[in-house]
Amino acid sequence: MKILFAASEIYPLIKTGGLADVAGALPVALRNKGHDIKLIMPAYQGILNKVAPIQKSINLGNPFGVGDLLLLETHIPDNDTPIWLLQCQALYEREDGPYVDKNGVDFQDNHLRFAALSWAIATLALHGNLIDWQADILHLNDWQTGFAAAYLKSWKVNHIPIVTTVHNLRYNGSFDMNQFSDTHLSAELLSMHGMEFYGRFSGLKAGLVYADAITTVSPTYAQEILTPEYGDGLDGTLRAMQDKLSGILNGVDYNQWSPEKDTLIPQNYGIDTLHLKQTNKLALLRENSLSEDLNYPVFGVVSRLTEQKGLDLVLQVMPALLEKGARLIVLGSGDKYLESGYLELQKKYPQQVAVRIGYFEDYSHRIQAGIDALLIPSRFEPCGLTQLYALKYATLPVVRQTGGLADTVFEEGDKDNGFVFKEADEESLKLAMERCMACFYDGNRWQQKQQNAMCYDYSWEAVTDQWVDLYQSLLNR
Template sequence: MMRILFAASEIYPLIKTGGLADVAGALPVALRAKGHDVKLIMPAYKGILEKVEAIHKKTNLGNPFGVGDLILLETRIIENDTPIYLLQCQALFERDAGPYLDQDGTDYVDNHLRFGAFSWAIAMLAQHGHLIGWQADILHLNDWQTGFAAAYLKSWKLNHIPIISTVHNLRYNGSFEMNRFPDMRLSSELLDMHGMEFYGRFSGLKAGLVYADAITTVSPTYAKEIVTSEYGDGLDGTLRAMRYKLHGILNGVDYEQWSPEKDQLISQAYSIDSIEKKCANKLALLNENKLPEDPSTLLFGIVSRLTEQKGLDLVLEAIPALLQKGCRLIVLGSGDKALESAYLALQQQYPNQVSIKIGYDEAYSHRLQAGVDALLIPSRFEPCGLTQLYALKYGTLPLVRKTGGLADSVFETGEQANGFVFEQANAQALKEAMLRTLACFEDINAWREKQSNAMAYDFSWEGTTVKWEQLYSSLLN
C-alpha cells in the first residue's frame, strides 16, 4: 500500500476544461481500488464547495504570498468518495470565469501567483505531512500548474519524497516574464538553463520536468515525439537530457462513465452484441439537431477544442467533397474565434447536413459519441487523446492522424483494425481517409467488423494502473 498525493488544477466531476480532469478524476479512483491511499489536492474555485461533502477539517497555512490566508479544506468527492484537499484563497481562486482564463478568454495576469501559491501548498503537504496528520510516500504532479511544487521542494534543500511529473500537453508550458519571478518566493539559484529558466522566462512545466524523479507522458508515442524538435515545443533539448527518466503510459478510460451499456445520458443503451441499437442514438441525435433522420448516410462527428493543434482547419478544407456525396457533420466545441466563425459559416452553407454547437456540454458529448458513425480527430499532435478511446467503446469509428496516443490506439489495417488513419497533416490526406471511411460505411459487413473490433478493445484504468504501480514502486525502491 502506497500513500500518494495527487495534485491537479482540474478534476472531474468537480471542474473540467480538458482531458487532464478526466485523468485526475479516474486514475486516483483506480489506484484506491487497488488498495492504495490516494488523496487529491486542487484549488477551491468558485462553486466547488457545493459539489463536495461538508468540510471535515480546516488547516490555515498562513499568508506567505501576501494575498490572504491559504486555507486547506479537507473533504471528499461525493460521486466516488475520494478524499480531496481544496486550497481556499478568495483573492486567487474565487473568480467568475474559468480556472485559467478570464471572461475575455485571456490568461489571468496573476496565473503565476495563483498556481505558485497552489504549488507551494502542495510542496508543504508533501514535505510536512504532520500538518494534516498524513504523510505521502509519493508526490504526483500534473502539468505546469503544479510544476512549481517541484521547484519549492528543490529550493528548500531538504530530503523530500519522490516526485512524478506528468505532461498532458507540452505546448502549455506555464512560462512567465522574469519580472514576475520575485512574486514566487523561490530562489534565483533555480534560474539557469538547467533549471526552470525557459528562453528568458521562467516555466512551471520546466520546473516540473527538471526537478522530478520521473517524467511521464500520456502515451508511449508522445514520449518518443517530444524529444524531437518537431514536437518538443522548445523543451526537446531538456527532455533528451532527461530521457533516462521519461516514460509513456497511455491514459485509461472510466467505463463507468463512458460505456454504451451503462450510459444514462444516451437515448438507447447497446453493447457489442446489440450494435444495431446504436442506430436509435443516431436518429435521436439527427432529430435533436433538426437534420433529416436518414440513417443510411454517413454521419461524421467532432468533439474538440477548435484549434489548429487539433487539425480542425483541415476539416474545413476536406469536408465539402464529402458533403457533396451526402455525408453529414455534427460538431461540439469551442476555441479559436476564427475557427468557430468558419464552422458556423459551414452550417449556414449546408443547413441540412451540418450542425455546429459552440461550447462544451458533457451530456451532449455522450449523445454525440453514441450517435455519430465516425469521429474526426485529425490532430497535428495529440499527447493521448481520450475522445478516440471513448469512441471505440461506442462503436463509433475514429478517423485520426497518426500521432501521439492516436497512433497507439487506432489502426486502419490488420486483424484488429478499429478505425481510419492518415499520416500527413494536410487536407488532401484527410479527405482521402474520409473517402475510405465512406467506402467502408457503404459495405455493411466491413463496417460491422471494424465496429466489433473497436468495441472489443479494453482501455480501462485497471490495466493502466498496473504500470503506475510499477513506476511508483521503482521510485520508492
C-alpha cells in the same frame, strides 16, 4: 502506498480538458487497488457546492501577501476520494474559468495563483504532520503544479519522490522574469539547467527538471517530444533526461463511458445489440433538425477548435463530402476564426451540419453514441481520450497517426478499428474520410470494424499496474 495527487482541475468538480478526466479517474483506480490517495486542487468558485461538507480546515498563513491560504478537507461524493481544496478568495474565486477570463485571456496573476497552489502542495509533501498523513509519492500534473518541485528543490531538504506527468507539452506555464520575485523561489533555480526557459521562467520545466520520474500520456508522445518538431523548446531538456522519461497511456472510466451503462444516451446497446446504435443516430439527427436518412454517414467532432487539433483541415475537406450526402455534428469552442468557420458551414448546409459552440458533457455522450465516425486529424495529440470513448461506442475514429492516436487506432489486419492517415494536410484527411465513407457503405466490413473497436480494453484497471510499478521503482531507489 500513500500518494499525494496534485492537479489544477479534477472531474467531476471542474473540467476544461483531458487532465480533469485523468485526475478524476486514475486516483480512483489506484484506490481500488488498495492504495491510499489524497487529491489537492484549488477551491475555485462554486467548487464547495460540489463536494461533501468540510471536515477540517487548516490555515497555512499568508505567505504571498494576498490573503490566508486555507486547506479544506473533504471528499468527492461520486467516489468518496479524499481531497484537499486550497481556498484563497483573491486567487481562485472568479466567475470565469480556472485559467482565463471571459474573453479567453490568461489571468495576469496565473504565475502567483499556481505558485501558491504549488507551495501548498510542497508543504503537504514535506510536512505530513499538518494533516496527520505523510505521502510516500508526490504526483504532479502539468505546469500548474510544476512549481511544487521547484519549492522542494529551493528548500534544500530531503523529500519524497516526485512524478511529473505532462498532459500537453505546449502549455509550459512560462512567465516574464519580472514576475519571478512574486513566487518567493530562489534565484539559484534560474539557470538553463533549472527552470529558466528562453529568458522566462517555466512551471512545466521546473516540474520536469526537479522530478524523479517524468511521464507522458502515451508511449508514442514520449518519443515524439524528444524531437524539435514536437518538443516545443523543451526537447533538449527532455533528451538530457531520457532515462527518467516514459509514456503510460491514459485510461477510460467505463462506468461513465460505455454504451451499455450510459444513462445520458437515448438507447443503450452493446456488441451483441449493435443495431440499437441506429436509435441513437436517429435521435441525434432529430435533436439537431438534420436530414434523418440513416443511409448516409454522420461524422462528428468533439474537441477544442484549434489548429493543433487539425480542425482547419476538416473545414477545407468537408464541403466535398457534404455534397456526397455526409452529415457533420460539431461540439467545441476555441479559436474564433474556426468557430465562425463552422457556423458558416452550418448556415450553408442547414440540413447536414449542426454546430454547438461550448462544451456540454451530456451532449458529448449523445454525439459519441449517435455518430458513425469521429474526426481527430490532430497535428499532435499527447494521448486523446475522445477516440478511446468512440471505440467503445462503435464509433470509428478517423485520426492522424501521432501521439496517443497512433497507439490506439489502427487501419490494418486484426487490429483494424478505424481510419489512419500520416500527413497533416487536406488531401491525406480527405482520402481517409473517403475510405471511411466507402467502408460505411460496405455493411459487413463496417460492422466487423465496429466489433473490433468495441473489444479494445482501455480501462484504467488495465493501465493502473504500470503506475504502481513506477511508484514502487521510485521507492525502491
